[in-house]
Amino acid sequence: MKFVISPQALRDIDDIAAYIAEDNPASAANFASEILQRFRVIAERPLSFSEKLHWGKNKRSALIGKYHIIFEVRNKVVQIQRVLHGARNIGDLI
Secondary structure (H helix, E strand, O other), X not given: OEEEEOHHHHHHHHHHHHHHHHHXXXXXXXXXXXXXXXXXXXXXXXXXXXXXXXXXXXXXXXXXXXXEXXXXXXXXXXXXXXXXXXXXXXXXXX
């Protein structure tokens, strides 16, 4: 299945990478690479990730470290919506 990344998810990734880069620029680059790989895994088997009905209908989540990748599957396309730290109030942000 293919995937698309929302503009908001791209901003989330940029913000996270900038935060990580403050302490470790190499880790920030690794994070970006790892998250892209995780998107590919999600696209290969999106329905294997748990549905999060408390966040809304059809919302699913995959973890990468402490971050939740929030996505939906629509018309056979994985739509990556947000990438958020688990300590945040995700329900209010999506």
